[in-house]
Amino acid sequence: MTAHPDASVWLQCTTPRADAGRRLVCFPHAGGSASFYRDWGPRLPAFEVHAVRYPGRAERIAEPAPADLRQLGRDIADALVPLADLPLVLFGHSMGAVVALETARHLEQLGVSPAHLFASGSRNAPLPVPEPFDEDADAVCARLVALGGTDAEMAADPVFQELVLPYIMSDGRMFTTYDHRPEPVLRCPVTTIVGDRDADADCRPWPALTDGTFMEEVVHGDHFYLVDEPPYPLLTAAEVAPARRG
Structure with a gap:
């Protein structure tokens, strides 16, 4: 599959900044969309934010949902x-x-x-044994509510179940069938951000996935800590290397 030649198909920038010194590229969670980050651009003046x-x-919505996480990362990188x-x-x-890992x-x-x-929503820990995806729609909705990213009323809405639930299910299948590989190892710095009450964080041996520096930041909150407290200070304070090609 080749990347779409128009980057605007893949990326949404609600606050263009001609004077920005860096670009922040935000990757939604399973079942998420670019609109999850719609408020980040005005709050991060040091960045031009792309979701x-x-x-x-x-x-x-008219396009097929992605089925191969590694290919999705390649297409976004292109x-x-x-x-x-x-x-x-x-x-x-x-x-x-x-997805950001494979894109990087x-x-x-x-x-x-x-x-x-x-x-974000991931911690440094041994990779657990993968579990098969639960194809029961009611169980998936209950899981969404328990994670805190979706309220019960929304999950029960027929429009949500008709339009949104199918791509949530598709993302779930894609994520659970993703074959984690330890290589290629990144060269860039990696920081994990995890809520202190997040029992659902993705677990991955992040320090082994990069030759760059690694840090883990623990913040207050559960798996969706960033809804109430986006990690703007951590992003702004992070050391950023100059743009480099080749």
Whole structure:
């Protein structure tokens, strides 16, 4: 599969900043869309914020939802290359952290070095034995409510179940069938951000996935800590390497 030649298909930027010194690329969680990050641009004046538009939802609802997480990362990386004139900071939450990992790997193969990777809703821990995806729609809805990203009334709404639940299910299948590989190892710094009450964090051996520096930041909250307290200070304070190609 080749990347779409128009990066705007893959990326949404609600607050363009011609004077920005760096770009922040935000990857939604499973079942999420670019709109999850719609308020981040005005709150992060040091960045030009771009949110990733996954196929199969929102403006891309007519397209098939992605089924291969590694290929999804490659396609996003291809779309990001024209934006690599500034340092690219990648921020992914939950499943989005792993999509960001695969995007960063492909960017480095293309000769573009990300300045930093933030893996939110994920912690440094041994990779657990993968469990099969639960295809029961009611169980998936109950899980969404328990995670805190969806309220019970929304999950029960027929429109939600008709339009949104299918791509949530698709993302769940894609994530649970993703075959984690320890290589290629990244060169960029990696920071994980995890809530102190997050019992549902993705577990991954992040320090072994990069030759760059690694830090883990523990913040107050559960798996969706960033709804109430987005990690703006951590992003702003992070050391960012200059844009580099080749």
